[in-house]
Structure formats: C-alpha cells, structure tokens
Amino acid sequence: MKYSNEQLAQLIEPTRVHRKVYLDPDIFDMEMERIWGSAWIYIGHESQVKTPGEYATATMGNKVPVIMVRDKDSKIHVLHNRCGHKGAKLVDQASGKVSAFRCCYHGWTYRIDGKLVGVPNMPGYEGTGFDKSDPQYSMQKVAQYDSYRGFVFATLDPTAPKLTTWMGAGMAECLDNLCDRSPEGEVEVIGKPMRYVHDCNWKMFTENLNDGMHPMVVHQGVVDAALQYMKTVPEDSAERSEAEIIPPFGASYEHFESTDLFAYQYGHHYDGGRTSIHAAYSVPNDYEQLMIAAYGQKKTREILTFNSHNTMYYPSLTTKTAVQNIRVVRPISVNKTIIESWSFRLKGAPDNMLKRTILYSRLINSSFGMVGPDDLTAYYRMQNGLESNGSDWIEMHRHYGRDEDKGDYIHGLLTGDLDIRTQYKAWKDYMTREQLAQEVA
Ligand code: FES
Ligand SMILES: [Fe+2]
Structure with a gap:
C-alpha cells in the first residue's frame, strides 16, 4: 500500500481535508477496499x-x-x-x-x-x-x-456490525418514514434507474447532500427563472404546481440556518425532520384519506410532517423520504462516479403521488433536469480546481465547536459543516482500522 495508516490519518484534520483524498488514484483504490469493502453497501x-x-x-x-x-x-x-x-x-x-x-x-x-x-x-x-x-x-x-423494509444491503466484511446496528435507530426511522407514507406500509421500485455520469470524485456528491450553504448560490438562476415563469401561468394550473417544486431550492440562508442536521455513527446524517424544503408540499386529499383510514388521524400527521430532505447512509445510499426518490452512489474511478436515481411507488396510494415522484426525479435529479446539473457543474469545477497546488487543504470549519452531542447523535444546523466532518470521521475510522489494514495488505 502506498499510504501507511499514519499518513492516511494525517490527511484528515478536525476542520481541514487534504486535496489528495479527491485526486489520488491510490487513495481511491484504498477507499474501495477499506470503506466500500467494509461498510454496508x-x-x-x-x-x-x-x-x-x-x-x-x-x-x-x-x-x-x-x-x-x-x-x-x-x-x-x-x-x-x-x-x-x-x-x-x-x-x-x-x-x-x-x-x-x-x-x-x-x-x-x-x-x-x-x-x-x-x-x-x-x-x-x-x-x-x-x-x-x-x-x-x-x-x-x-x-x-x-x-430493512425491503432495502437490501451487503458487506464484504464478516466482522461488520449487524445492518440495524450499523444503521442505528435514527437512520432506520428515515427508511420507516419512506415506507410508512404508503397506506400499506410498503414501497416498490418503478422502472429502471436513471444513470447519470458525474465527472468527479464520489465524495463531492456525498458532501453536497446536506450542504445548506450552496443552494441559494448555485441554483439561483433556475429559481429566478421558475419564479418568473410562475407569474405567467394561472394559480391552479398543472404548470404552476410543477414549477412550484423549484423555488425551495433557492431558500434563504435564514431558512437553512433554521433546519436541523442530525449526524450519526459510521458517517450517516440527514437534514430536516419536522421541517425541510419539502415541508410545504401540499398533500392530495384522496391520498390523505387513504392514509387516515390506514393509520388514523394522529399517526398520519406524524408520518406526513416528518420531512427529512436528504438522508445519507454513508457511503452508498441517499434517500428523499418525502418524495420517494433514492440516489445510489457507484464510484467508477477517482474522478468518475455514476449516480443512479430510483423512483418508488407508495403501495396503495393514488397515482397522483407516483406522478409527483417521477416529476421530481425528472426536474431535479436527472441529467437533463434543472437542479442536479447545477450541482454537477460545481463538482466538476472542484475536481478541476483542486489540481492546483496553490493550497493543499480544503476547509470545513462552519459551526465547528457548536455542534451538540446528544449521545445517540450530534445535532447541528444545515448551514454548518457537521455533515462533512461526520463523513470524514467515518472515512478516517474505516481507512485506518488496524485489523482491516492487515487483512487487505
Ligand atoms: S465454467 Fe465457468 S469458468 Fe469454466
Ligand atoms: Fe444543490
């Protein structure tokens, strides 16, 4: 191996990461063996x-x-x-x-x-x-x-903790919420995935999921265009409700500052919970009635007001519970990653819910959508910019020292870098595990 555990550990500081972790093919190979060969994928x-x-x-x-x-x-x-x-x-x-x-x-x-x-x-x-x-x-x-609830994971590591232990109760709750949004408590995949090649390191994608400091900048153009367009179409038109999906991506710093971030062991985290950028989506009446018939009034409220936005099961899966979309990370090389987007049907729910899911995926996640390509441009520029040796370090200071340790999880705000620090803590743990390093040597 080109890097000793000590050298790997030196690449990650509490508030800084060395640019090599995004650029060096040897580190990529070690990540595939030690993280992707050890975590539940x-x-x-x-x-x-x-x-x-x-x-x-x-x-x-x-x-x-x-x-x-x-x-x-x-x-x-x-x-x-x-x-x-x-x-x-x-x-x-x-x-x-x-x-x-x-x-x-x-x-x-x-x-x-x-x-x-x-x-x-x-x-x-x-x-x-x-x-x-x-x-x-x-x-x-x-x-x-x-x-877990129909989502199949596997690990190449016989000593890895059980799936439910690795996931933890907080992260299991997000998959529960995705499934409980079905009146039958089950979801099923619809069709084939959209596969979207990202010319960047896989971590640029995972680090974007709970980045609350970028939407109002990188997505500003499409949000302004959507707001202009909405003025030209009638209030209750289908075009209007489709366009309404876009503006939340340009929400203010104050909005993201008031959104919670929950970070767990093994690099997992999610934002939202009781509020998120999806919280204001209307609930069709026919769907709500079916939910109330299945769960009762109180439980239905609980399910539909839990709005995690992006949930990261580090390193391979990210879900959007409120819109029944998932994205799966498939690293190809140090600067190439495939992101698969899958849409799910809520069993027993009316077709309008599935239409919304597919519309969301098409508008936001796809390579010809209006939001995902903005992010990809930023990842691609980072991959390019980091080739410069003007500085070796990338910073992740925001809100450092202000995160609250709650025992089972760490609480922070979406505008902080808690999510990235959480991922790099897990990165360092996986990459420098003594026993694993000997096994793969
Ligand atoms: S039958 Fe499979 S390699 Fe020979
Ligand atoms: Fe984004």
Missing part, C-alpha cells in the same frame, strides 16, 4: 427481484461483482458474481431472470440459490479428487447481507 430493493430467478447486479469493494437474486423459496441472496470453475463472471447484465445460472465459458450450471448442480463431461474428473458437491465450487455468498 446498498445493493437494491427487493421489488427489483419479485419472482424466483430474477436478479440484479451491483459492485462492491474494489470492483467485486455481486448478484442479488431471489431463490425458489422467495429468499433473497447476495452472491459473488463468479463461476466456481475458473472464475468467469456469471451474468453481465444489470438485471434479468434465469431458471439457473449457466457459465458462458465451460457451461457449469448453478441453482438460483448459487449451488453448483451441473458440470459437463464429468467422467474426466473421476479419480482426480474433484468433488462437485464441495461448497467451494458453488457460487459464494457475500460475507453478510440483510434487508
């Missing part, structure tokens, strides 16, 4: 694989290909996407359905739960000591996998 949602044999692929750690698949008993597994013979990747598509996995090279076949069942021309193995039933030749299970 979001693989996909159970509704992507509804019936036995349906699968979806993902990558964990340093380019480790995996498959999420539903077996014949409806159980979901996360398996290494690797043939037990000479190692060929078994499936090469993002998703599909199979009755068995058959390797493209020599035709070994596996049951959908990964067990090796077929080896062509077996007599050649007689007397060689090869045992087809030896589990080492089957598809291997990833060290740990589990799901």
Whole structure:
C-alpha cells in the first residue's frame, strides 16, 4: 500500500481535508477496499427481484461483482458474481431472470440459490479428487447481507456490525418514514434507474447532500427563472404546481440556518425532520384519506410532517423520504462516479403521488433536469480546481465547536459543516482500522 495508516490519518484534520483524498488514484483504490469493502453497501430493493430467478447486479469493494437474486423459496441472496470453475463472471447484465445460472465459458450450471448442480463431461474428473458437491465450487455468498423494509444491503466484511446496528435507530426511522407514507406500509421500485455520469470524485456528491450553504448560490438562476415563469401561468394550473417544486431550492440562508442536521455513527446524517424544503408540499386529499383510514388521524400527521430532505447512509445510499426518490452512489474511478436515481411507488396510494415522484426525479435529479446539473457543474469545477497546488487543504470549519452531542447523535444546523466532518470521521475510522489494514495488505 502506498499510504501507511499514519499518513492516511494525517490527511484528515478536525476542520481541514487534504486535496489528495479527491485526486489520488491510490487513495481511491484504498477507499474501495477499506470503506466500500467494509461498510454496508446498498445493493437494491427487493421489488427489483419479485419472482424466483430474477436478479440484479451491483459492485462492491474494489470492483467485486455481486448478484442479488431471489431463490425458489422467495429468499433473497447476495452472491459473488463468479463461476466456481475458473472464475468467469456469471451474468453481465444489470438485471434479468434465469431458471439457473449457466457459465458462458465451460457451461457449469448453478441453482438460483448459487449451488453448483451441473458440470459437463464429468467422467474426466473421476479419480482426480474433484468433488462437485464441495461448497467451494458453488457460487459464494457475500460475507453478510440483510434487508430493512425491503432495502437490501451487503458487506464484504464478516466482522461488520449487524445492518440495524450499523444503521442505528435514527437512520432506520428515515427508511420507516419512506415506507410508512404508503397506506400499506410498503414501497416498490418503478422502472429502471436513471444513470447519470458525474465527472468527479464520489465524495463531492456525498458532501453536497446536506450542504445548506450552496443552494441559494448555485441554483439561483433556475429559481429566478421558475419564479418568473410562475407569474405567467394561472394559480391552479398543472404548470404552476410543477414549477412550484423549484423555488425551495433557492431558500434563504435564514431558512437553512433554521433546519436541523442530525449526524450519526459510521458517517450517516440527514437534514430536516419536522421541517425541510419539502415541508410545504401540499398533500392530495384522496391520498390523505387513504392514509387516515390506514393509520388514523394522529399517526398520519406524524408520518406526513416528518420531512427529512436528504438522508445519507454513508457511503452508498441517499434517500428523499418525502418524495420517494433514492440516489445510489457507484464510484467508477477517482474522478468518475455514476449516480443512479430510483423512483418508488407508495403501495396503495393514488397515482397522483407516483406522478409527483417521477416529476421530481425528472426536474431535479436527472441529467437533463434543472437542479442536479447545477450541482454537477460545481463538482466538476472542484475536481478541476483542486489540481492546483496553490493550497493543499480544503476547509470545513462552519459551526465547528457548536455542534451538540446528544449521545445517540450530534445535532447541528444545515448551514454548518457537521455533515462533512461526520463523513470524514467515518472515512478516517474505516481507512485506518488496524485489523482491516492487515487483512487487505
Ligand atoms: S469458468 Fe465457468 S465454467 Fe469454466
Ligand atoms: Fe444543490
């Protein structure tokens, strides 16, 4: 390894980060092994694989290909996407359905739960000591996998804490809220994701999620345009309610200053809760009635007034509970990242709710949207600007020393840098863990 643990630790100070963490391909490789190979990584949602044999692929750690698949008993597994013979990747598509996995090279076949069942021309193995039933030749299970409310995560680290421990009650509450917004308490994926290539380091995206100091600057142009446009269309028109999604992205410093930020262990955090930029969205009456029928008046209020804006399950998943969108971080290289946006349907809710979700995704998250591309421009400029050795450090001082430690979490304000300091605390912990450093050396 190019960096010792001591050298890695020196890159992160309480209020400063060295620019190398965004630029150096060796650090990127170490992050993939030590963070992405150790944390719980979001693989996909159970509704992507509804019936036995349906699968979806993902990558964990340093380019480790995996498959999420539903077996014949409806159980979901996360398996290494690797043939037990000479190692060929078994499936090469993002998703599909199979009755068995058959390797493209020599035709070994596996049951959908990964067990090796077929080896062509077996007599050649007689007397060689090869045992087809030896589990080492089957598809291997990833060290740990589990799901929470239908969201499937896996880790390559057998010593990692349980998923619910890693997530913690505060972060679980955000996924609960996303699902509880369905009168049936469940969500399901709609269609395929939008995949949006970001020419920047993955951390520029994760550090933007709870950055309350940028919207009024970077999104000013589109907010001004939306406000002008809204003056030209009738109050109760569909165009007006679509355009209304945009202005909250240009809310004032005072607004973001009064929005809470909650930071947890393992680099997780979210902003909002009882208030957020989504708090003023109207609730359609037909939907509200279905919710009240399912949960009662009081609980419905509780669910619909909990508005976390961006919730970061560090490092791979970020959710927007109030609009049922998630974005998944898939790092490609030190300066290239794919962001996948998935939209969810609230089971049992009227179609207008799904329309709003898709509209939000299209207007805000997509590569041809009106908000996400503003942010991407800033990330790209940072990636470029940091090549300058004019200074080696990036600062994250805002509100340092004012965050309140509440035991289970740290409370701050959205205009502070608590979110970034939280991510770098986890970064340093993962990157310099003694035991892990020896295992991957
Ligand atoms: S590598 Fe898969 S069957 Fe040979
Ligand atoms: Fe933004």
